Amino acid sequence: MGRPVRFIHAADLHLDAPFGGVDAQDARVRDALASSTYRALESLVALCIERGADFLVISGDVYNQAERRVRSQIAFAKAASTLEHAGIRVFVVHGNHDPSSGWSAGIAMPGNVTVFADDRVERFAVERDGEPLCALYGRSYRRSAETTNLAKGFKREIGDTVAIGVLHTNVGGRPGYDDYAPCTLEDLRSGGMDYWALGHIHKPEILSEAPFAVYAGCPQGLDPTQSGPRGCFEVTIDDGVVAAEFLPLAAIGWHQAEADLTAATRLDDVRDAIAAAMDAALAASSVPVIVRIDLTGRSEVHASLQAPGALAALVDDAREEALGFEPWAWIDRVRDRTRPAIDIDALRSAEDFTGDVVRLADELLADTDQGAAFVDEIASALLDRVADPSLAPDVVDVLTRARDLALDRLLEGDAR
Amino acid sequence: MRLRRIEAASFGALSERTLGDFGDGLTVVLGPNEAGKSTFTALTRYVLYGFPTAREKEPQYAPASGRRAGRLVFEEDDGRWVVERTEGPHGGPVAVRTLAGATRSALHTELTQGVSSLAYKIVFGFGLDEMAAIESQRSSDDNIIARLYAASVGLRTSPQDVRAQLEREADEYFAPRGRSKRVNELLTEMRDIRAEIRTIRDEGAAFADDRERLSALEARLAAAAEERAGRRAAHAVLASAVSSYEERIAQIEERDHELTDLRRQLKTAEDALQREVPDDRVLAAAAEIDALVGDASVYAQNLADLREATAEASQAERALAAALAETGIPPERALALEAGPDLLAAVEEARDDLRRLEADRDARAREAERLSVIAMRVESQLHSAFEPLGISPGPDAGRVLDNFAAELDAVESGASAGTKSRIDVPALVMLLAGLASLVAGLILSEMVVAIIAVVPVLAGAFFVLRGFLQGKSVPLALGPTSVDTFRSRRALDAARAAWRAAEDSRAAADAATSEAALAADTYTTRVALFATRMTEAGLPAGTTPAAATQTITLVRDARRASSDFQAKIDAATALQARVDAFSVRVADVASSVFSTLGVVEPDAVSGLIGRLRDALATAREAGARHAQHDDTVRDLAGRIKASEERHVRSKNEAMAILAQRGLEENGSLDALREQLAIAEAGSRDADAVYDEVAAERSRLQGTLDTLSSEDRGAQLRLGEASVRERLADAVDRYVVTATAARIVSRAQERYERERQPEVVKRAEQIFRTMTGDRYVGLSVPLGSNRLEVFDDHSAAKESAQLSRGTAEALYLALRLGLISQLGDVGPGLPLLMDDVLVNLDPERRRGAAMAVADLARERQIVLFTCHPDTAELLAQIAPDRTQITLDRC
Structure with a gap:
């Protein structure tokens, strides 16, 4: 065997x-x-060229939606064209976000792009200098909600020196992701592939090394929850030995931080805590980063944070400063999850108005229905207007924070 | 802190009036009506909170003159202070003055902290008029009861205020009917963004169709472009034809005008040609005239030089004659005299020799004379020297002396001395030097040297010979004794010395004489030789060297003058020849040009040349004009011919253009223009079609380009996400804030229901005491302006249902209950009550008085009354009270 097979495995571009x-x-x-x-x-294209990849494999969801946007298609065609000039082939399967039945603007792809069929597992042989190099097996989604176990259709042919499977799938029914093309690791093993180039799960992960089954993850995190490194894998198969190296590609990083304000007494302390969280986020990233911060802890500053506009002003200041960094940072949200520096238990036993407040809240929290009805009575008109079920409040959270807010205001200036 | 005095500086009817000193607890001020009880009560409030303006609905208490002013004197264990205020802007400035103890500039603020002006008016300083206000003001923002309620439960903030604030904050986010609320604004923003997203999505969906339409448009555009090109070409051809035809017509007209003009010019040129004829004779001599003009300046210079040379020759001739006359020799001999440098050198050499020989001769003669004198003197001295010896100095005295000496020697020693000879060395040297000079003169043929050398030879030989001849001895006669011998010896020696001196002097004188003679001979010989040379040279005999030198110089000057004269003559002759030749040339040319004959005087030559030059210039100008006219005539003839040819050609071309457009017969420019107008319209139509298709294609292309590159959709979706985040935050904040408000509200309800605040409890006790348990309960529902009392049968009555006295008892009870719970609120503020017990029946008045006295233990109270009974009652209940009697103003 000559030079080893070297290819780049990416997935879930979600252009x-x-x-x-x-x-x-x-x-x-x-x-x-x-x-x-x-x-x-x-960056992915540049990486393929820089690393001298034999080909690029994209395991589904090149586009973000079935109605692929024109710009997305043109951008992908242009990227493929660049790779074509570099002599690099591109193998693609459609995923649940860009099924083959989706709309196409009719933009022709360059000749180096190979899209796997949606009605069967299709095999393509890759040659180098007239000699067989490897075989790629893959199958596209016809529809978004593909519930068939497509992995079962993969079977390595006799004579393949190297076999690579390309599939968009949820292996093992991972929560948080649609359970499309469900399969198990055992299903993958039975296909006889040397390497499974998987897509659908956005976090990069090597599921198995025998055989190699890898989620490339998305090259660019798509929302604040998709923090951590994002990119692709450079795969080398040399005489049956597989090596996969993760390579970052994200243009923007996502970062979630928690700032404990237990010791904070003034808004300046909050400002410092936010700045420290920003510094930590930037220190861990070489690209611009978008940060979410939760302020936590039972703190004296809790009451100050409840003042209308107080936290917003701090966030605005921090945003302005963070945008001046290189690379810049953006504070997506600072959520106040601090608790008042009040001894709730002590208040609960007090025979005064604040004790009544605590006990009333306790009753509402203890009786789920009563609490829900209490909150619903307040929020129903608003929720009807918003018409977004996802914005329905968490009753316990609301009651707890409302209690704390009321106590903050009632005890404003008192030390209890 | 206690109020000690109230001082009215100028307030209403009071002027510099003081009320006090008040006691620490209860003070009863008893005074009749119009004694100023209400005035002092009001003044206290105004000093604390400011004088009201005329617009405020407050009693003004304007003084008869001046501004309102008052003072309050407060006291504590460690000092006394005055709070004073004078009417002015914003209620008038307030000041704190220290009477004793430490400065307390913030005393005024301490006193009023937490107690508003309204609260003071209703609770701390009130009369019958303000009694009901404690109930009626409850609906206002400054709810006294609510504040005191909060104070009673240990909260600095009223639950009522907290709830209201939370409700207001929640209301900022959402209200079911509020359009400008935060949530509604965000919903509107999101709706707009989503509508735009749908539009962009629709545009994207039409992308494929648009691309097909673009292809069709591009095909149409190509066809339209082709049609437009064809139309434009046809139009261009026709436009070119019209333009060419118009050009030809213009050319024909232009040629006509041109030919007319050219022919007129030809006629004028021919006339001028005939008029202008040059003088051929002058032109024929033009070369010679030009040469003469060119040489004229040389001629003028030659003529001037000739005249100068003639004058110089005359002057040289005169100089020659003078030089010859100065030589003193006839001119012919002078000019023939050999006065070359050899002669001059010989003269100068002879002059130098003669001068030197003459000087030598004279010197030697003087030396011979001097030596001769010396010899004669020495000779004269010999007689005295020879006399002791008895010898006479004769010519052989030498020998005689020698003989004498020999005899003497023989006498002295018996031996005689021999003789010896001597050679004169100087003479020998002179002889040898003269011989050497003689030999050298002979060898070199220098006769003068040879002749002169003879002198030292002869002299040298003489002295050498004389030396040999001086060898003879002289006979001596000596005495017989030794003394005589000795004396003889001495005389002999003296004689011999004198003799030798005489011989030497004689020899020197002789030699000098001989040399002087020789020098004289030499000089004479040299003079003879010079004379011979001068005669040979042609100079007069006897000419001295100096004269010979002068004569030779003059002769040489004369010769130079002669040469100079001859040169001047030659130059003048040459110049005269050139002047004459040029005059002849001028005369010849002038004769051919002007037909004149004769010799031209030198001075007339320049004028004649000028005339010739002018004539030639005139002839040449005429010739040039003639040639110019001739050229013009030829040129015009050629141009007329060419123009005629072009005229014909333009006509032919115009006909050809018409023929090309099918207008051979009756063709015209108008017909051509009509064809052009039709072609132009066709081209315009084709342009319009093309532009329309191109614009449509451009629009579509732009749309597609935008779709392929725009990120508006992405931006909108980000905007949608942003709005949604803010909406979620607003929903969350609304729900939490509204829930908090609702929790406070529920707690209030529960509190009212299950607990009465201490203040109400205390008021209830006081009221119960006042009414003698006729009324046993009191309720002050928060959030409403109702007051309820419950009688001993638990029947509830609202305040409006009570009698005036009962109601006033209720209001007083509420105030007393309130103040009893204030704690640190308004420290130092006394309770000022103005006859508030007047409407109570005796039982309730007593109960009220007891309550007042009871409260006075905790807080200072000043109770004004005009009823001595009331004062007496309070004196009974509180014997330790302070009582002040106030007279009517």
């Missing part, structure tokens, strides 16, 4: 993803987010 759940009020941040998936694609 033009909408980036839900982020409050990007700054134009610079919006621009960066809007172009981030494309920049990740550019």
Whole structure:
């Protein structure tokens, strides 16, 4: 055997993803987010060329939605064209976000792009200098909600020196992801592949090393929950020995932090805590980063944070400062989850008005129905207007915070 | 802190009036009506909170003159202070003055901390008029009861205020009917964004169709471009034809004008040609005239030089004659005299020799004379020297002396001395030097040297010979004794010395004489030789060297003058020849040009040349004009011919253009223009079609380009996410805040229901005491302006249902209950009550008085009354009270 097989395994590009759940009020941040998936694609192409890959495998969800946007298709075609000039082939399967039945703008892809069929497992042989190099097996989604175990259709042919399986699937029914093309590791093992190039799960992970089954993850994190490194894998198969190295590609990083304000007494302490969280986020990233911070702890500063506009002013200041960094950082959200520095138990036993407040809240928290009815009576008109079930409040959380808020205000200036 | 005095500086009817000193607890001020009880009560409030303006609905208490002013004197264990205020802006400035103890500039603030002006008016300083206000003001923002309620439960903030604030904050986010609320604004923003997203999505969905439409448009555009090109070409051809035809017509008209003009010019040129004829004779001599003009300046210079040379020759001739006359020799001999440098050198050499020989001759003669004198003197001295010896100095005295000496020697020693000879060395040297000079003169043929050398030879030989001849001895006669011998010896020696001196002097004188003679001979010989040379040279005999030198110099000057004269003559002759030749040339040319004959005087030559030059210039100008006219005539003839040819050609071309457009017969420019207008319209139509298709294609292309590159959709979705995040935050904040408000509200309800605040409890006790347990309960529901009392049958009555006295008892009870619970609120503020017990029946008045006295143990109370009974009652209940009697103002 000559030179080993070297290819790049990527998945879930989600070109033009909408980036839900982020409050990007700054134009610079919006621009960066809007172009981030494309920049990740550019980095992917550059990486393929730099590493001298034999081919690129994309395990589904090139686009973010079935109605692929024109810009996305043109961008992908352009990227493929660049790879074609470098002599690098591209093997693609459709995933649940971009099933083959989805709309296409009719933009022709370059000749180096091979899309696997959606009605069967399709095999393509890759040659180098006229000699067989490896065989790729793959199958696309016809529809978004593909519930068939597609892995079972993969079977290595006799004579393949190297076999690579390409599939968009939820192995083992991982929570948090749609259970599409469900399969098990055993199903994958039975296919006889040397390497399973998997897609669908956005966090990069090597599921198995015998055989190698790898989720490439998404090259660019798509929402605040997708923190941590994002990129692709460079896979080398040399005489049956597989090695997979993760390579980061993300143009923007996501970071979640928690700032404990237990010892904080003034808003300046909150400002410092936010700045420290930003510093930590930037220290861990070489690219611009979007940060979410939860303020926690039973703190004297809790009452000050409840003042209308107090936290917003701190966040605005921190945002302005963080945008001046290089690379910049954006504070997506600072959530106040601090608790008042009040001894609730002591109040609970007090025979005064605050004791009545605590006991009333306790009753509502203890009786789920009563508590829900209490909150619902307040929130129903608003929720009807918003018409977004996902915004329905967490009753316990609301009651607890409402109690704390009331106590803060009632005891304002008192030390208890 | 206690109020000790109230001082009215100028307030209402009071002027510099003081009320006090008040006691620490209860003070009863008894005074009749119009004694100023209400005025002092009001003044206390105004000093604390400011004088009201005329617009405020408050009693003004304006003084008769001046501004309102008052003072309050407070006291504590460690000092006394005055709080004073004078009417002015914003209630008038307040000041704290220390009477004793430490400065307390913040005393005024300490006193009023936490107690508003309204609260003071209702609770701390009130009369009958304000009694009911404690109930009626409950609906206002400054709810006294609520505040005191909060104070009673240990909260600095009223639950009522907290609930209201939370409700207001929640209301900022959402209200079911509020359009401008935060949630509604965000919903509107999100709706707009989503609508735009749908639009962009629809545009994206039409992308494939649009691309097909773009292809069709591009095909149409190509066809339209082709049609447009064809139309434009046809139009261009026709436009070119019209333009060419118009150009030809213009050319024909232009040629006509041109030919007319050219022919007129030809006629004028021919006339001028005939008029302008040059002088051929002058032109024929033009070369010679130009040469003469060119040489004229040389001629003028030659003529001037000739005249100068003639004058110089005359002057040289005169100089020659003078030089010859100065030589003193006839001119012919002078000019023939050999006065070359050899002669001059010989003269100068002879002059130098003669001068030297003459000087030598004279010197030697003087030396011979001097030596001769010396010899004669020495000779004269010989007689005295020879006399002791008895010898006469004769010519052989030498020999005689020698003989004498020999005899003497023989006498002295018996031996005689021999003789010896001597050679004169100087003479020998002179002889040898003269011989050497003689030999050298002979060898070198220098006769003068040879002749002169003879002198030292002869002299040298003489002295050498004389030396040999001096060898003879002289006979001596000596005495017989030794003394005589000795004397003889001495005389002999003296004689011999004198003799030798005389011989030497004679020899020297002789030699000098001989040399002087020789020098004279030499000089004479040299003079003869010079004379011979001068005669040979042609100079007069006897010419001295100096004269010979002068004569030779003059002769040489004369010769130079002669040469100079001859040169001047030659130069003048040459110049005269050139002047004459040029005059002849001028005369010849002038004769051919002006037909004149004769010799031209030198001075007339320049004028004649000028005339010739002018004539030639005139002839040449005429010739040039003639040639120019001739050229013009030829040129015009050529141009007329060419123009005629072009005229014909333009006509032919115009006909050809018409023929090309099918207008051979009756063709015209108008017909051509009509064809052009039709072609132009066709081209315009084709342009319009093309532009329309191109614009449509451009629009579509732009749309597609935008779709392929725009990130508006992504931006909108990010905007949607941002709005949704803010909406979630607003929903969360609304729900939490509204829930908090609702919890406070529920707690209030429960508190009212299950607990009465201490203040109400205390008021209830006081009221119960006042009414003698006729009323046993009191309720002050928060959030409403109702007051309820319960009688001993638990029947509830609202305040409006009570009698005036009962109601006033209720209000007083509430105040007393309230103040009893204030603790540190308003420290130092006394309770000022103005006849508030007047409407109570005796039983209730007593109960009220007891309550007042009871409260006075905790807080200072000043009770004004005009009823001595009331004062008496309080004196009974509180014997330790202070009583002040106030007279009517």
